[in-house]
Amino acid sequence: MTHRASQPTDIHAYLADLEDIPGTRVFTAARARQGYHLNQFAMSLMKPENRARFKADERGYLDEWAITPEAKKAVLARDYNALLDLGGNIYFFSKLFSTDGIAFAEAVSTMTDMPWPDYRQMMINGGRSPEGVRSIREKR
Amino acid sequence: MTHRASQPTDIHAYLADLEDIPGTRVFTAARARQGYHLNQFAMSLMKPENRARFKADERGYLDEWAITPEAKKAVLARDYNALLDLGGNIYFFSKLFSTDGIAFAEAVSTMTDMPWPDYRQMMINGGRSPEGVRSIREKR
């Protein structure tokens, strides 16, 4: 009757694996906690009145939130890789893409080493191959 | 690997049993749906400003909620058995006991056939026996 999960449940090994993917920040509890207010700020942009206030005074709007100066700087610069490093999550920050009126894929491309037209062409050509970017430690 | 629960899960038999207890309305989905706005009204009394507004004009406050005339009448009369029949739940309505400044047990006693002092004495004497009130169909 004792319930056991279908797979090993060592959370430490599980979390270690999540950090082993090149160029990827998986939204773990650690990141969710670090980025809590940063993500709540992004989510507040779901209300049109908040979008209007943010657009009118980005800095002033950001100052209403319990987020670090570093995070505010990254928001103002739309530096999405920096925001990921600070616990930002892409689904929350998609509200900022939309507020900016920028296409999702174009916003995403700013996190890669490619300009938007090149990124767009890569996608049309079939996307980025997983070859070599599956695992840092296994180099595959 | 297929997951199965520890006990039979025939929801129809399960729900039928819940209706077999004398003098008891178990808070099933059917009651939760019927009493939805009634319970949300009661819960609104967790805010002091709402309690003040309700106390100042009970009828007017009730009219702000999507609840039936019958339910409003039962609230105004503090007829808790009627409220249970209309899908009210006692944990939600405990906010109304508190707003009225009445003790939980005294409010509960109004649903029985005993005046409060008699109910209180019954509890001090060890409470109501389960004998004869376990099951309607089994008469035990």
Added chain:
Amino acid sequence: MARLTAGVASSHVPLMGVAHDQKKDRDDYFGPIFAGYDWTRQWEKEQKPDVVILVYNDHASAFDMKIIPTFAIGCGEHYKPADEGWGPRAVPDVIGHPDLAWHIAQSLVLDEFDMTIVNEMDVDHGLTVPLSMMFGDVAEWPVKVIPLAVNVVTYPPPTGNRCWALGEAIARAVASFPEDLNVQIWGTGGMSHQLQGPRAGLINRAWDNMFLDGLVGDSDHLRHIPHIEYLRETGSEGIEMVMWLIMRGALGKTTRCLHRHYHVPCSNTAIGHMVLEPQP
């Protein structure tokens, strides 16, 4: 008795909703994407399902950081399209089926699934885009919808095995609902995509097609794929495919494929779409 008659899998990329809403769905870019849904639109017209159990994930729209349910079942009367930052989509409100939804919710809890019941929420592109893909431009959705929101945003999401088992339990619950209803279950999200970081744009055509193959027939090997494999092989957002396993689990031991569609790209994503029938 209610009958679970079919399973539908589909990506739910927001850009498909945009293309649909702006009537760009037959241009050079979107034409090949939408063409793969023409068969299904015709088939749905013939099938006339009464209810769709629509498995999707909320993309930080109804649920923020304050509360994160693993499995949330919508038991409400109706749901409005969410404002995801550019105003809500101009599509019909989604009408629920509280009778069947509460029946399933109650059955699942007895069956030892730890459901969260939700009565009021807005629904985002994860739910409304598949409706547009399957039904096109309509004044009202031709089905009632039971939203089943799965956490695939904050780690860990539920295991593939747990998702499959949830599907099996949903099938048992549907089969014990007394009203005669034609019920479909849809699994949405995926296929390979990564929306973040220097690795964004990852697509894995071979893996996606292995996954599509695995949904057909009587094997249940897909339920055992660990999260890390989705992440490594299909990008950080490919994990959405665990939601397809809820649909697959609900279809029972064996399935037959009625329709299959795969296209790269739509925005950052590989589009996958499949229609399955349970085989007795």
Added chain:
Amino acid sequence: MARLTAGVASSHVPLMGVAHDQKKDRDDYFGPIFAGYDWTRQWEKEQKPDVVILVYNDHASAFDMKIIPTFAIGCGEHYKPADEGWGPRAVPDVIGHPDLAWHIAQSLVLDEFDMTIVNEMDVDHGLTVPLSMMFGDVAEWPVKVIPLAVNVVTYPPPTGNRCWALGEAIARAVASFPEDLNVQIWGTGGMSHQLQGPRAGLINRAWDNMFLDGLVGDSDHLRHIPHIEYLRETGSEGIEMVMWLIMRGALGKTTRCLHRHYHVPCSNTAIGHMVLEPQP
């Protein structure tokens, strides 16, 4: 490694909080109730637990009809006492332990429990009354608290078996937390009581004591009691006792009883309280 050192069961009747807050706890009515906690207050001072995993139910305070999680685990930094209609209790704020809470939450999801993670909520008498009973009148609670809220209001609540299994999974999760912490788990609510209808005031001393007996030793028969038995035998609110099974399940195969207390009545309720130790 974190160590699960003890389990505590206790009723959480709001009137016990009132008696405590109004310093009536040694009068004729409340004296016999509170006297049964004197042993535990002294024992807790000696035990100095770092964290309590506090299993309780929300009584329509943090969760209304809009959202009903079966199992919600509090991963937040702190929680305020709820205003249940007469202003919040004047007791300290509850301080969480997000490191351990998130560790447990993540582990439970991998272990195929469908948890809802909650980061912000107020906590009602179900959580704060047991703290007062165990620690008395203090300026700050001497422990960090991980709230674990169980739905026992809207039917069906989780089965006894599922609760027991959740306890077992919590024990595995605590044992894999690297920091050396003294952790207790508390199960609260009960014992027999009915707060509604003509049958209100029901008390079942014999059944309650059978249940207390069953928590001690190596039997797990309590996990198989169906909901209907709690309802028939212990009143409509006696179902809260399923939460004690989460505590019991976490203590492993065998327990030893350190302290036991039973008194009728407090308000409408039979008070039960027990301190258990896992036996290797």
